[in-house]
Amino acid sequence: MKEQLKTDFAKIQKVSSFSDKDVETKRFYLNKFIERGFPNRKLENWKFLDLDKIINKSINELSFYNDYSTTNKIDTSIFIDGLEHNKIIFINGRIEKIDFSYEDKNQIEIFDDFKIDYKFDNNNSLIDLNKAFSNKYFKILIKKGYSIKKPLIIYHLTNEKMKSKNINLRLDFELEQNSSLKLIDFFSDITDTNFMNILYNFDIKKDSILKNYKVDKSFNRNIKYSYNNINQEKNSISETFIFSASSDYFKNEINCNLKGEHSSAFVNGIFSLKDNKQHEIRTSINHLVENTKSYQLIKSVLGKNSKAVYQGRIYVDSIAQKTDGYQLSKAILLDETSEFNAKPELEIYADDVKCSHGSASGSLNENSIFYLMSRGLNYKESKELLINGFLLDVVEKITDAEIRNLIKNMIGLTE
């Protein structure tokens, strides 16, 4: 892999127009990645699902080179109907289009010469990989007092023209004071067995609201990793919803720093897995000042041969008094081959806090099935009804009514 990384890196530099300084930084991260490789189970965060092993098993020959100088054709048929929205279209590792047609152009600024920053979690080799190989990346700034009118959908697409086995996406968002952004990640893959590495950084200033919905719904054989770094200032709110179902492997990491008083973070997630899918959500909510709040709810329905992992961490700094932290994970195991692992972790250094977590896993309640069947439903219907109700609970947590209905329809839940 090492040689492949080096030659592909050189190839990309030949056809791209990065400045010398950029190439130098990229090379620095490339070397860092070569040194450490893909994370494996020896690292605590990767204990339950070993990415190194999974990549080796499902991707025969990793390659990293894509020709980013030619454009890709946009297939408009996959666009989401029935919802007016702004778009960012990301095809085969290249951002083809950033379209804010519904918004006031003066209120949104897009930077493309934005410099790589160094502030990230240094223990994550995938971030190094991202920095070394991501093509151009953009920063989107929502100006003070502006709330975007229509949601922004980021389409993650691949097609048969893709050359490499790995693509990287990096986007930065800054929400100035009292602004808001609704963001939906939507995945549609035609190609198989690729590794997709997504890195978002959000800076949410005072009184701003971020809503991020990730929907992994169409079946594919890809391996995906997504890392959200969220920094929150006073009175800000972040809401993350993850529907994790259809890739072969999908790990979502949310690292949220509550840096301003009265800021709050919400993470809600659904795993709906079957057929050898292995998914994970890992959250790290860092309460760094007084009076902050976090709430996490993760529910899983696990079918044949599937495996779900939830690692949730609440960190409370010694000055972060009056913290309110809550975490709940529930799982239904439908088959004897399904597996659920959880590591709900509390790390607390302040005394005046209210923190709790709960985790439960088991099979569907026989009594409930019996009740429904005695009322005339057959076994399958009863089961579906119960699962529907179990998952609906999480979808109901979505605060935006329009998007809530959209997602409900997408994943086929009924009220």
Added chain:
Amino acid sequence: MDTREKDIENLKDYKYGFTTDIENIRAPKGLNKDVIKFISNIKKEPKWMLDFRLKAFERFKLLKEPDWQKPKYPKIDYQDLYYYSAPKSMKDKPKSLDELDPKLLETYNKLGIPLQEQARLNGIAVDAVFDSVSVATTFKGELTKHGIIFCSMSEAIQKHPDLVKKYLGTVIPTTDHFFATLNSAVFTDGSFVYIPEGVKCPMELSTYFRINASETGQFERTLIIADKGSYVSYLEGCTAPMRDENQLHAANVELIALDDAEIKYSTVQNWYPGDENGKGGIYNFVTKRGLCKGKNSKISWTQVETGSAITWKYPSCILKGDNSIGEFYSIAITNNHQKADTGTKMIHLGKNTKSKIISKGISAGFSDMTYRGLVDINSKAKNSSNYTQCDSLLMGNKCGAHTVPYIKNKNFDSNIAHEATTSKISEEQLHYCQQRGLNPEEAVGLIVNGFCKEVLQQLPMEFAVEAQKLVGISLEGSVG
């Protein structure tokens, strides 16, 4: 020699302290084959025992010291330790209570420990009438009547080699982790208990009553076997503060419960925690593991951990037999600069196995407390269930409380429920107690005792009373 004669013989030994030739024996510093041979030799062990130790040592050489735990400690130079030294003679020990640290005496009085016992705990020769040796012998008679074997490990190796050979290292093998393997190679002594088929042990067994128990050294090895249909309750440690020359304590405790047997193991640990500034104190790195080997067997761990500078242990249950039950009740209190990383592992292998974990952590001062636990339900463990509750109480914002549970469910028939909370003592409760005439320290003691009630209830009666007082004393100076 009949038993009476033996008792007299024992008494003699005690009176004169240890015989002179043991007194001067000490293995050279360092850890190598020769030292292990030396230990084995001096204990007159059979060859299989030496082989066991050497096998463990071979493995130990390949292992690296773990460092994933939360409390960090300065590196230990394993070549700079004595792995065998004979117990101290009476000459070096304090002659009377007046020579003791007044602080220690104060604690004794608070716990309500009788004068004679205070002396005994510090190795001061006491009146033969009250001497525990005589108390112990009466107990011994009773136990022998039931066919129960309760003796030191060295004695068991000599007298019951078949049992030791059959069970030693079956729960904690010589191929285990770093500290357990070290113990397997160099352990000096410990307790051995065997309860024969169908026998309910008539009394609580305690190291306290076992002769030679006072100085088992830093590498203790305990093995308890409960044969079919038997029951035993075993107590380890005592509420009185214990001091020791050795900083590192790496004991191994193995429990084996066969069909329908039950073992209840209670620990009160109050080793020297170091001074207010965190200097000194014991490192308590103990491996405790129980195997529910037979059907319908049960193992229950209860622990009250208040001492040691660093406590790092996870008493575990391997639920192999169908319908077996594992329980873990724990109170861990850290104050000043103490650190603890403790919890349990419940490994469900058999069908219909059940486990329950109740853990209460209290941290005060500058201390740091971690609950780390594993619940693993194997794919074959049909219809199993686990319930876990771990609560933490924090006093002040200089301390930390952490919960790190690992939950693995590979069986769709099984249920796991886990709950954890972290909070502080509410001002209202404190106010209420103080209003009724308690001083702040008493009030905290009362509230904390209420917080720990579920665990304290599990302790044998005589332990429970002292443990309650101990909970209050451990938190002294943490309020106001």
